[in-house]
Structures are given as C-alpha cells and as structure tokens.
Amino acid sequence: MANHLGVRIVSGDFGPGAALPIESELCEYYGVSRTTVREAVKSLAGKRLIEVSPKVGTRVLPFSEWNLLDRDVLAWRLQAQFDVKIVEDIFEMRLCFEPRASYLAARDGTAEDHALIDHHFVELAAAHEQRLPVKTISESALEFHLAVINASHNGLFVTIGSAVKSALRVSSEMLQRHAGPPSEDIALHDAVRTAIVGRRPKEAARAMENLLAAARERLLPLTVDAAE
Template sequence: MAEIFWGSLGTQLTRNSHAQVVDAIGADIIQGRLLQGSILPRDEDLVSRFGVSRTVLREAMKTLTAKGLLVARSRVGTKVRPRDDWNMFDADVLRWHMEGGTGKAFFADLSEMRLAIEPYAAGLAAARASVEDVANMRSTVERMAAAPDRRSFAAVDIELHRQVAKASGNVFMHSVSALIEAALLSSFWISSPAESPIIQSEVTEDHRRIVEAIAARDGPSAEAAMRHVIVVGRDRIFRAL
C-alpha cells in the first residue's frame, strides 16, 4: 500500500542492490533502530547481511553520507550523525520519516515550511504564468474533480502544486519539490480527501481558487488561496492523528 504513495519519492521502487542497502540503513537511522552517535557494524558484517559486494556497500555509504546521515571516522568507523545534520529536504530522508510514523510536531514543521514557500510561489505565478501554464493548471483541476480514488487524487494534487511552482518562474522553487511532495503524500496517507465526495469537491474548489487567482493576475488572492489549502490540509491531518 505504501508504494502507492511513495513511488514518486526517492529510491523506494529502485530495487537494485545499492538502493536496497541505502533504504535499509537509512530507514534504520531515521526510525531510531540505529541511534544517533552509534557506530555501524563492520563492513564485513554489512556485506554478509545484505549479500552485496564491498564496492556496492561503499557506494551506499557515500549516498547516506551525502544525505547527512553518516560520517566516517578513521580508527573509529562509520558513525550515525546527529539529527540536526540530516538533510531534511532529501526525498529519501522525508520518506523514511513518513514510513516510520510521525507525530503532530513533524507535520507542523512541514506545514510551516510550505506556508513560507508555496503562497509566495503562487503570488509569483500570478505575475509570471503563461497562457499555457494557466491552461495546464485548469486541466489539472478538472482531473482532480474527476479523480476516482485516493491514488489518482494524490497524483493530480501533487501535479498542480508542481505546476504552480513551475509557473512561478523561480528555478529554486523546484529545489523544495520533495518537501512539498512529502507533505502532500503524508496528508493523503493519513487522511485523503478522496475518501469523501464532499471533501474531495471542497478541496478541488479550494485548488480551483488558486488557479483562477493566478489566471486573473491577482497575486494577493493567489497567495491567500494557497495558504488556505495548506492550513486546511494540515488541520485535516491533525484531526486524524
């Protein structure tokens, strides 16, 4: 079931040996089975556990190090880094948090980041979106209205938020796409609007207001509509937790 939601994020569905090692150790760290400050087992033990070569293991360690999860110390071994060092914008790090279960504090942090970024992106889109951008967003809203299940609804919802980020004309907005995707996917995993036709209709209309404000070149209304969507989604999660 989780693959329905997490297939678009990170390495979950890339089932080569490297990805399996990264996924297993990364999840163990994020979900607390490998404690912060602890030393990983010896390479030979990990090679035996995963049935991979030393080359594959080394590449996996490099990947996890790049995500801020590990650091190699001479004569000590490979150490799990403190949580403050983890790259929370990384798609896999976010996914491992979600798969392990998180509380209100984590979702509140995600929502605060979205509120700091997405309304401004919507305001920029109101000034910069092309006719084609608006047409694409309107088409996505119609597909949102017609989505038959939670998987389809999640896909088109994410697509619309990507389209708004793209229409903002700011290349850095794409850098935080993993954060936005994780927030959206987590909300659908816990409580999907598609589970209720009435709620699905309300959420769709909320998104339509974003698009129509962008089409009207009304930046303040686009920002307010995006802010409303984020707050409503956050509150729906909190009620479900």
C-alpha cells in the same frame, strides 16, 4: 540496503554518534558484496546521515546535520514515524513558500503555465467527481501544486517542490483517505486556480493559505489519533 539502513537510522535504531556495523558484518547480514556496502554507505553519507572516518569508523550524525530536504530522507522519516511533528514541519514549510509561489505564478506565470494549472485542476475535479481511487486523486492534487510552484519561476521554490515531492505525496494520500466533501476540496483548489489565471497575486496567495490551512486542520487530528 541504503533504504533499509536509512529507515533504521531515522527511526532511532542507530542513534546520533552510534557506530554502524563494520563492512564485513554488513556484507554478511545483507548478503551483498563489499562494493554494494560501500555504495550504500556513500549514499547515506551524501545525505549527511552518517560520517565515515578512518579513525572512528562510520557513525550516525546528529539530526541537525541531516539533509532533511533530501527525497529519500523525507520518505524514510514518513515511513518510520508519520507523527504530528513531521506533519507540522511539512505544513509550516509549505506555508512559507506555496502562498508566495502562488503570488508569483499569478504575477509572472506564462499563458502556458496557466494552461497547465487549468489542466491539472480539471483532472483533479474529474477524479473527485468520478470517485476515482485515492491514489489517483492524490496524484492529481500533487501535480496541481507542483504546476503552481513551477509557474512561480523561482528556481529555489522549484527545487524545494521537487525535493519534498515524497512528503507531499504521502500527506496528500492521507488527506484523501479521510477527505471532507469533494466539493469543498474542489472549491479550495479552484479559488487558487481562478486567482492565478486571473492574474490576481494577492488573492492567489490568500487562496493557497486557505487551502493549506484546511488541509492541515484535517490531517493533524489524524496523526494524533494514530499516535494514541
């Protein structure tokens, strides 16, 4: 129920300031108990999509109030409208912290961190070379990026990486469906890996910038075509 209402809110079915149906109407519509309705409403309120007030009821909050880093909110936005703006937002955010995370991973990452990055790179390269399903390749790419972020040992970066996991997964899957030459994707990831493991922070940051820029250039035209 929370998922269904969440998608309707982020897609604009219920605009900012709009009131949600009253509790009894939601119970009847979804065929659930009052307890279930209250739990769903509580969940959405925790994500700052709605506000519950005894005087005015349950109303949708403005976009500026939403917790946009919440995993569910990101997933609902991507499900409702995978448009150019969302893709641009994702890559702008990634460019703000992933190159720096790569820098820190090269400088401060442990031998175990680097071994894990190596492991996920080998999995990604093998998935490409064996022409495994798109979902498998995208999951390998996702795990590689998360390993780099975790190796930064910056608690805020790690939290952000976990929060936007759903957005990274969706964009990664879309990229792999329209991927360029596998050798190019492997080379871009290998440049990041090699610089991190070689403890060359500045080179690692540049390599990650190059990887994200290439991904952005591939993905943005696809969302424009989809919108048209």
